[in-house]
Amino acid sequence: MSNKSGSTSKRTFSPAATSIALIVSMAGAIPSSALAKDELNALVWCDHTDTALIEPFEKANNVKVNLKEYEGTGAAFSIIDQSRPGDWDVFVIDGVDVPRAVEAGILSEIPAGKLNTADFFPEVVMEANNTSNGKIYAVTEKFGYNTISYDKTKVDPEDMKDMTKVWSDKYAGRVAIYDYYLPVIGLVGLGAGINTADITEVNMPIIKENLFALKAASKLVGDVVSSQTALATGEVDILVGGGEWVTAVLSADKPNLDWVIPKQGGLRWSQSIGVMKDSKNKDLAIKFVQYITSPEGQAKLATSSCFWGMPANKKAGELLTAAQKAALRWDNQPEYLGNSQLYPVPSADLDDLMQDVWTEMLQN
Amino acid sequence: MSSASIEKSETRKAWCFVAPALAWTVAFFVLPFAFMAAVSFASRVSRQTVYSWDLGNYINFFSKSYLLKGLFVSLEITLLVTVISVLLAYPLAWIIAERVPRRWQRAALILAILPFWTSYVVRSYSWLLVLSENGVINNLLLDIGIISEPLQIASSTTATVIGFVHFFVMLLTLTIYSNLIQLSPNYKRAAFDLGANAFQTFWHVILPLTLPGIMVGAFLTFVLCIGDYITPQILGGNNELVLPQIIMLQLGRRADIPTAAALSIVLMAVVTIAYLLCLRWLKMERT
Numbered sequence: 326m327s328n329k330s331g332s333t334s335k336r337t338f339s340p341a342a343t344s345i346a347l348i349v350s351m352a353g354a355i356p357s358s359a360l361a362k363d364e365l366n367a368l369v370w371c372d373h374t375d376t377a378l379i380e381p382f383e384k385a386n387n388v389k390v391n392l393k394e395y396e397g398t399g400a401a402f403s404i405i406d407q408s409r410p411g412d413w414d415v416f417v418i419d420g421v422d423v424p425r426a427v428e429a430g431i432l433s434e435i436p437a438g439k440l441n442t443a444d445f446f447p448e449v450v451m452e453a454n455n456t457s458n459g460k461i462y463a464v465t466e467k468f469g470y471n472t473i474s475y476d477k478t479k480v481d482p483e484d485m486k487d488m489t490k491v492w493s494d495k496y497a498g499r500v501a502i503y504d505y506y507l508p509v510i511g512l513v514g515l516g517a518g519i520n521t522a523d524i525t526e527v528n529m530p531i532i533k534e535n536l537f538a539l540k541a542a543s544k545l546v547g548d549v550v551s552s553q554t555a556l557a558t559g560e561v562d563i564l565v566g567g568g569e570w571v572t573a574v575l576s577a578d579k580p581n582l583d584w585v586i587p588k589q590g591g592l593r594w595s596q597s598i599g600v601m602k603d604s605k606n607k608d609l610a611i612k613f614v615q616y617i618t619s620p621e622g623q624a625k626l627a628t629s630s631c632f633w634g635m636p637a638n639k640k641a642g643e644l645l646t647a648a649q650k651a652a653l654r655w656d657n658q659p660e661y662l663g664n665s666q667l668y669p670v671p672s673a674d675l676d677d678l679m680q681d682v683w684t685e686m687l688q689n
Numbered sequence: 690m691s692s693a694s695i696e697k698s699e700t701r702k703a704w705c706f707v708a709p710a711l712a713w714t715v716a717f718f719v720l721p722f723a724f725m726a727a728v729s730f731a732s733r734v735s736r737q738t739v740y741s742w743d744l745g746n747y748i749n750f751f752s753k754s755y756l757l758k759g760l761f762v763s764l765e766i767t768l769l770v771t772v773i774s775v776l777l778a779y780p781l782a783w784i785i786a787e788r789v790p791r792r793w794q795r796a797a798l799i800l801a802i803l804p805f806w807t808s809y810v811v812r813s814y815s816w817l818l819v820l821s822e823n824g825v826i827n828n829l830l831l832d833i834g835i836i837s838e839p840l841q842i843a844s845s846t847t848a849t850v851i852g853f854v855h856f857f858v859m860l861l862t863l864t865i866y867s868n869l870i871q872l873s874p875n876y877k878r879a880a881f882d883l884g885a886n887a888f889q890t891f892w893h894v895i896l897p898l899t900l901p902g903i904m905v906g907a908f909l910t911f912v913l914c915i916g917d918y919i920t921p922q923i924l925g926g927n928n929e930l931v932l933p934q935i936i937m938l939q940l941g942r943r944a945d946i947p948t949a950a951a952l953s954i955v956l957m958a959v960v961t962i963a964y965l966l967c968l969r970w971l972k973m974e975r976t
Contacts, residue, residue, distance in 0.1 A: 402736075403944035498841065504927060506942075545844035545926030560821050560843065673735040680943055681753070684935065687927050688755040688762075 363388040365609055367415035368401055370394060370596060371549060371631035372467070373617075378625040382616045388609060396548055397505055398422040399680075405431060410603035414610040419507075420595035421668045423454045423463045432462040433602040439611050440464050440618065444640045448662045449595055463599035466617050467626055469634035470665055471508035472591035474556060474567025474584040485563070488516035488587045492542040496563055500543040501555045503566025506683035507668045511592045512566060513539060514669070521592065521669045526678055533682045539565060540686050549632060556582060569653055570594075573633035576652035586664050593665035595637075620644055627653065722957075729950035738947060746951035759932040760955065766846060766931060767915040770853040771907050777854065778861030779903070785862070786869035798866065802859045809856070813923040816852045817843055820924070844926020852920045857913070861906040868902025869895075908967045912960055932956055 363386070367373065371394040379390050395401045398419050405413065418426055426432045442450050442464060455463045473485050480499075484490040492500060502509060511521040513535045519528050544561050545551075553571050555561045557579055564571055568591070572582040598617055600610040616622045623641035627634060628649055635653055636642075642655060654661065671679055729747070731740045750756045785797045804812060819825050820843040827839040842848055876898065880890040918933040925931075930938075932952060939949035 397942055399942040399944065403941055406944045406946075544841065545928065547927065551923075555844075558821065559823055676736075677943075680938075681755075684930070684938060685755040687930050688758050 363606060363609055364391055365389070365414050365606060365613055366391045366393070366412060367417070367613070368393050368395060368404060368413050369415070369417040370396070372626060372629035372634070373417060374631060375625070375629040378622065378629055381621070381625075382613060385616075386609065386612060390613070397507070398425070399676075402429070411601075411605050413601045414604040414606050415598065415613055416601055417466070417596055417598050418463065419668060420449075420451050420454050420463075420465055420468075420597045421670045423451075423597050423599070424457065424670075426599070427457045427462045431602055432599045433604065433607060434460045434462060435464070435600060435611060435614065437461055439615065442618075442637075444620075445637045446635075446639060446658065446662070449635075449637050451595060451597070455597055455599075463597035464614065464618055465595050465637040466598045466623070467634045467637060468593060468595035469570050470568040470584075470586060470591045470661060471503065471505075471512060471566045471594055472568045472584055472586045472665075474564040474571045474582065476556065476559070476562045476581050477583045478581045479559075479562040482583065482585070485585050486587050488512070488589045491563055491565060491587075492539040494542070497542040498544050499562040500539070501552045501561040501564045502539065502543050502546045503552050503564060504546045504548050505566065506679055507671075508592045508594060509566045510536065510679055510683070511666070511669045515590045515592070515666065516587075518589075521666045524669045524671070524675070526675060529675075529678055529682065533686075536682065536686050537689055540689055546687060553632075568594075570632035570634050573652040574628075574630070576648070586661055591661075591665045593662070593667055594634075595667070596634075725950045726954060728947055729954050731947040731950075733943070733945045733947055736944070746948050747955075749948065750951060750955060756935060756952070759930050759935040759952075760959070762846070762929050763915050763931040763933070763956075764959070766849060766853070766921070767911055769850055770857060770914050771910045773850070773854050774857040774861050774910055775903060775907055778858045778906070779865055781858070782862045782865035782869055786866055794870075798863070801862050804855065805859055810919060810923070812856070813852050813920050816848065816855065817924055820848050820851065843924070844928060846925060846929055848924040848926070849921045849931075852924045853914055853917070856920075857910045860909060860913075861903075864906035864909070865899060865902045868899045872898055904967055908963065911963050915960065916956065 365388055367390060369392050373379070374392050374394055379392070382388070383390055393404065395404060401416070401418060405416075416426065416432065423432070440461065445465065446468075449465045449468045451465050455461060455465065473488070473491055475482070475485050480496060484493075484495070490496075510524070510532055514521060514524050514528075514532050517528075517531050517535050519532065524532065540546075543565070545555060547555055549570075552564050552567065553575075556564045556567065556571060557575055568584050572579070572584050575582055598614050600607055600614060604610050617626060618638055620638055620640040621644065623636035623638040624644035627636040627641055627645065633653060635655075635658065642650060645653075645655075650656075669679075728738075728740075730742045730744070731738055732743060732745050733739070781801060785794055785801065789797045807815075821827070822839040822841070822843070824843070826842065827836075830836045831839065842851075872895065876894050877890055880894045885893065915931075916933055918931075918937055921931045921934055922937075925934075927934075933956070936949045936952045936956070939945040939952065
């Protein structure tokens with residue numbers, strides 16, 4: 326009887342009911358983000374593309390965040406140059422390059438009351454960079470170091486503390502270079518005793534000579550993923566320009582990888598996040614900035630799948646595990662902050678010269 | 690209806706048929722090309738593009754050795770890849786056309802072009818793993834004692850050439866096979882009847898008759914190889930950049946569209962010269 330009634334009920338299902346059921350079941354299969362009302366377009370470094378970071382914001386605000394990743398401020402400006410005004414809402418940019426973005430008129434002022442940097446590491450608030458004429462244009466979200474990453478089972482860790490030994494004959498052919506001209510030129514400059522702020526057209530020949538020596542000892546020059554892969558797979562034993570952003574993310578699987586700030590010093594990278602001036606969705610963009618700089622967003626950003634880095638907000642430490650903090654060297658930050666310099670901030674002409682030298686180095 | 694009006698109507702009809710293709714070519718080739726050519730004479734001052742008519746970008750190309758070297762590296766790799774691919778593809782196509790039974794030829798061709806079914810990028814990354822220090826090739830050579838230290842093949846021009854050859858052998862096999870399969874067996878029979886041995890038949894009869902197929906494949910290889918960015922970027926390890934990589938650097942890092950346009954024009958000029966050389970050669974074959 327029950328079988329019979331069951332079959333009868335199947336037969337009497339109307340096409341309309343079937344269609345509704347189909348639509349409902351399909352709607353269940355569509356990610357909630359696809360049904361969202363708003364969209365936010367963000368130009369970011371790859372660490373922001375981690376679903377674990379973005380999804381909570383999307384769900385909480387019923388919004389779809391479209392992310393376009395890039396490497397290097399030049400690349401970002403190139404993308405913006407080729408976009409229409411209003412295409413981008415949020416911009417993640419190297420901290421030292423915020424003034425350049427402000428000067429280009431692409432960042433919007435963020436009302437002071439909307440951001441709270443009281444719990445940030447004071448050294449990375451970088452007010453001089455993130456503000457202009459008393460107006461806030463960006464806020465630091467993450468920082469770390471471009472130094473020397475290495476495989477401690479294959480090289481002498483003591484050698485890694487001296488930059489001149491890193492690209493000596495001893496390690497020739499076992500070195501990779503991170504393919505970003507600013508930090509590596511800065512690092513090579515430090516090796517030659519030139520502070521990043523003192524790099525000029527006059528001392529570039531010295532840096533060029535050292536850079537070419539480094540290239541002669543290296544095996545490859547790679548972006549974030551390929552240089553990280555080369556170190557992780559044993560293709561190379563040393564990564565110049567690496568740091569916690571390379572090794573910390575692999576700390577559980579590859580405990581043989583380590584990093585150090587050499588005695589000559591290291592470079593401190595920092596990312597700032599701001600809202601685009603032509604954004605059509607500024608309120609939501611500010612909300613996104615607030616989320617990223619909140620302890621929750623900061624903890625997720627610090628341990629993002631693409632690369633790890635120190636959160637600017639100290640409160641994120643409460644949400645990180647002891648192992649994560651150890652991999653980030655949380656307790657060593659006062660020492661590291663003291664022994665690191667910011668990226669060089671070249672003028673347009675010096676930037677052209679640096680990029681010429683970099684391309685020539687690649688071709689050498 | 691007079692013959693003049695019929696002719697006029699036919700001409701109008703012909704234009705109607707040609708117009709869509711013509712409009713497409715003008716919209717998506719002629720105009721963008723003209724725009725690119727015009728931009729190549731602009732310059733970049735303090736991170737801004739200044740539209741002008743000067744030859745600065747072209748002068749830079751010939752005066753900055755690392756830019757010029759990009760062209761030489763591109764030509765070197767492209768010529769090497771083309772020659773090696775032809776040398777490998779011809780015997781493969783010949784075996785499929787001449788030695789494999791007809792009913793199995795389709796299957797043999799599918800096997801030959803099977804790697805085409807994989808993504809180009811994935812294939813390049815796969816080669817990176819195969820050629821790496823801990824990859825299949827080094828492990829094999831170390832295990833059988835041919836080498837005592839791993840060879841540094843990955844992240845080099847050699848790796849780029851290997852990646853390209855793997856791809857283009859498939860392409861050339863198809864073009865040469867299609868040429869071989871169309872040859873009448875009577876040519877071979879006639880050559881044997883006239884006393885030629887197998888080598889003489891191949892050298893004096895088969896090879897000249899299949900040269901158009903080789904040239905078409907070689908030209909396609911040349912064009913695709915010299916303009917490729919992905920394989921050198923993944924397998925070359927940023928050591929010795931090819932011209933497309935340098936063009937990408939101008940666009941991606943400096944937003945220097947004028948220099949990128951000038952370099953692209955140079956690249957197009959090289960391809961045009963290669964085309965004219967091939968065209969001339971093919972015409973000679975036809976006479």
